[in-house]
Each structure stands twice: as structure tokens, then as C-alpha cells.
Amino acid sequence: MRAWAVVETGKPLQEVEWPTPVPTGKQVLLEVTHAGVCHSDLHIWEGEYDLGSRGKMKLSDRGVKLPLAMGHETVGRVLSWGPEAEGQGLEVGQTRIVFPWVGCGTCARCRAEEDNMCANGRSLGVFQNGGYATHIIVPEPRHLVDPGNLDLALAATYACSGITVYSAINKLMPMDPDDPIVLVGAGGLGLQAIAVLKALGHRRIVSVDVSAEKLEAAKAAGATDTVDARGEGVTAKLMEVCGGPVMAVVDLVNGSATARFAFDALGKGGKLVQVGLFGGELSLPLPLMAMKAITIQGSYVGSPKELRALVKIAQGGALPAIPVTREPLRNADSALMRLRAGHVTGRIVLTADAA
Numbered sequence: 001m002r003a004w005a006v007v008e009t010g011k012p013l014q015e016v017e018w019p020t021p022v023p024t025g026k027q028v029l030l031e032v033t034h035a036g037v038c039h040s041d042l043h044i045w046e047g048e049y050d051l052g053s054r055g056k057m058k059l060s061d062r063g064v065k066l067p068l069a070m071g072h073e074t075v076g077r078v079l080s081w082g083p084e085a086e087g088q089g090l091e092v093g094q095t096r097i098v099f100p101w102v103g104c105g106t107c108a109r110c111r112a113e114e115d116n117m118c119a120n121g122r123s124l125g126v127f128q129n130g131g132y133a134t135h136i137i138v139p140e141p142r143h144l145v146d147p148g149n150l151d152l153a154l155a156a157t158y159a160c161s162g163i164t165v166y167s168a169i170n171k172l173m174p175m176d177p178d179d180p181i182v183l184v185g186a187g188g189l190g191l192q193a194i195a196v197l198k199a200l201g202h203r204r205i206v207s208v209d210v211s212a213e214k215l216e217a218a219k220a221a222g223a224t225d226t227v228d229a230r231g232e233g234v235t236a237k238l239m240e241v242c243g244g245p246v247m248a249v250v251d252l253v254n255g256s257a258t259a260r261f262a263f264d265a266l267g268k269g270g271k272l273v274q275v276g277l278f279g280g281e282l283s284l285p286l287p288l289m290a291m292k293a294i295t296i297q298g299s300y301v302g303s304p305k306e307l308r309a310l311v312k313i314a315q316g317g318a319l320p321a322i323p324v325t326r327e328p329l330r331n332a333d334s335a336l337m338r339l340r341a342g343h344v345t346g347r348i349v350l351t352a353d354a355a
């Protein structure tokens with residue numbers, strides 16, 4: 001097999017030849033057809049997270065080992081499987097979305113199909129090789145989801161950006177469809193969040209970003225209002241657009257600046273769901289937390305249950321498509337660098353058969 005791997009932190013991805021793995025136990029081997037390029041790949045590639053005054057958290061301290069084929073938005077074709085995966089409906093040639101947020105496979109959370117909440121995460125494309133490759137090993141057949149009639153490049157994005165926003169939005173529901181939900185960030189996740197909210201029948205969506213071009217894309221995707229977060233006074237602008245203090249914010253950037261203006265805009269009983277990995281820290285005025293009865297909740301990707309639910313919503317035709325650019329797998333490095341420079345609207349999906 002070939003892979004486009006991180007060999008050294010912060011250095012260009014290298015095309016490498018590895019022996020094609022042979023699936024054992026419950027494992028399934030797939031040939032990769034689509035691999036989405038996600039912003040969190042940049043953190044893996046850079047090798048660290050910014051914890052504000054607590055310094056940096058190295059990915060190597062979390063157990064990430066190089067060389068690594070990143071890529072956690074994968075669609076592929078089933079090639080073969082281990083003996084324990086027999087009798088579970090697998091057929092050679094089946095096209096499947098890969099759920100990448102796998103855990104140890106044996107704890108209570110994994111058994112409850114909340115693999116993303118496992119304390120011993122073994123996520124594909126992070127702790128094990130992922131989709132920037134010709135082949136991928138998946139731990140169990142239940143991590144594979146049938147995309148049905150969906151566009152496969154778009155279906156790939158549901159494995160991360162799709163379930164990430166779906167799971168975050170689920171943490172705000174139920175809400176009156178006409179009450180504003182603020183989405184901070186109008187990149188791939190932001191546009192996916194707008195699509196999911198529309199599919200769920202939500203009518204008031206406020207998109208916030210520092211890029212006029214991305215805010216245009218958010219409008220085109222169905223945001224009812226946009227707020228330019230450049231300069232001062234973002235909290236005031238947000239409250240003005242929302243008609244008062246805000247009850248629901250999903251921060252898809254989650255940096256020191258965005259967390260602060262989001263927190264400051266919250267009203268009584270308001271909730272801030274933190275999703276992004278931009279980094280930094282938030283210092284909280286503690287009396288306001290209590291007096292306003294504010295909730296701040298983190299949200300990390302999603303579960304296999306959520307992936308299946310989201311794919312079902314998409315198959316019903318209710319989920320608008322986000323802009324997707326297809327490129328050959330061998331462009332993995334340049335795609336990542338364009339994402340780093342902020343030049344990507346929507347999603348780049350690498351494909352095995354693009355010219």
C-alpha cells in the first residue's frame with residue numbers, strides 16, 4: 001500500500017510504501033476511495049495543542065506515533081476481513097463510510113457505541129493509520145456505515161465534520177426553531193453546521209467569522225445573519241443581531257478570543273458548546289457563571305449512533321451539500337497547506353480516482 005504520511009512533525013507529508021496489512025480478528029481492510037482533509041489534521045501535523053497559560057500539549061504525550069497516515073473522513077471499498085468479522089454482512093466491494101473515533105473496543109462506553117468517549121481512544125488517522133492512503137484497517141464491522149445513494153465525497157465528511165456539528169447541536173436541543181443559534185466559524189464545520197440545522201428545521205442561524213468570503217459562503221448556505229468578528233465589539237454586534245443576550249452558541253473555532261466574546265454574549269441560562277481545537281484559554285468571571293446559570297460544555301466528534309442517524313437524515317434528502325473540492329490523494333500535502341493558509345471554502349476531499 002501507499003500512504004501520504006506525517007514522517008516528521010511540521011514537515012511535508014511523504015509518499016511512503018508500506019506492506020498492505022492483513023486483517024485479523026474483527027478487522028476489516030478497505031481500499032480508500034475518498035479522504036476528507038480536516039482542520040484537526042493540522043494540529044496532528046503540527047504535533048501540539050495550545051493550552052494557554054498551561055503551555056502546549058504534545059501529541060506525542062498523548063501517544064501519537066510517527067510515521068502516521070492521517071485522514072479521518074474516509075470512504076472505501078471492502079476488500080477482506082478477519083475470521084471474527086465473518087457472518088456480519090460484509091461483502092467484497094461494498095462501499096462504506098468509516099467511523100474513525102474508535103476506542104479500546106471493550107470498555108462500557110465502546111460497548112454502548114459511544115466509542116468517541118472511550119478513555120483509551122485509538123482514533124483512525126490519529127493513533128492508527130487513517131485515510132491518506134490507498135488502504136485502511138478498521139477495527140470492527142460496526143464502524144462501517146452504508147452511504148446508500150449519497151455523494152461519496154460528501155458522505156466522507158460526515159465521519160468528522162458532519163457528526164461533530166450534529167453532536168454539538170444535539171447538546172443544544174430542544175430549541176424553538178426561531179431562537180437564534182450562533183455558530184462561530186464559517187469554514188468546513190461552520191457550513192456543515194448550517195446544513196445540519198436546516199435539516200433539523202431550525203430557522204434562525206447566525207454565522208460569525210473573520211473572513212468576508214467565508215461569511216458570504218455561510219449566507220449562501222442558509223445563515224440568516226452574519227457577524228464579522230474582525231476588530232472590537234463582537235459581543236455587542238452578536239447581541240444586536242440576536243435581539244438581546246444569546247442562549248445558544250457553538251464555538252467551532254474555540255480560541256481565547258472567540259470563547260471570550262461568545263461567553264460575554266450569553267444570557268441567563270445560556271449555553272456555550274465548545275468544539276474547535278484552535279487553542280488558548282478562557283478566564284471565567286465566576287459570579288456571572290452562577291448569576292446567569294450558564295452552561296459551558298465541550299463536545300468531541302460523535303458516536304457511531306450519531307453517524308448512522310446523520311447519514312439517515314442525509315439519505316432523506318434534507319441535508320444540503322457543503323461545497324466540496326475533489327483532488328487526487330497524492331495532493332494530500334498541498335491540500336493541507338492550503339487549509340493551513342485559510343484558502344479553503346468548504347471541504348477538500350482527496351479521491352483515489354481524481355485525474
Ligand SMILES: [Zn+2]
Binds near residue numbers: 041160
Ligand atoms: Zn476532523
Ligand SMILES: [Zn+2]
Binds near residue numbers: 103106109
Ligand atoms: Zn473503550
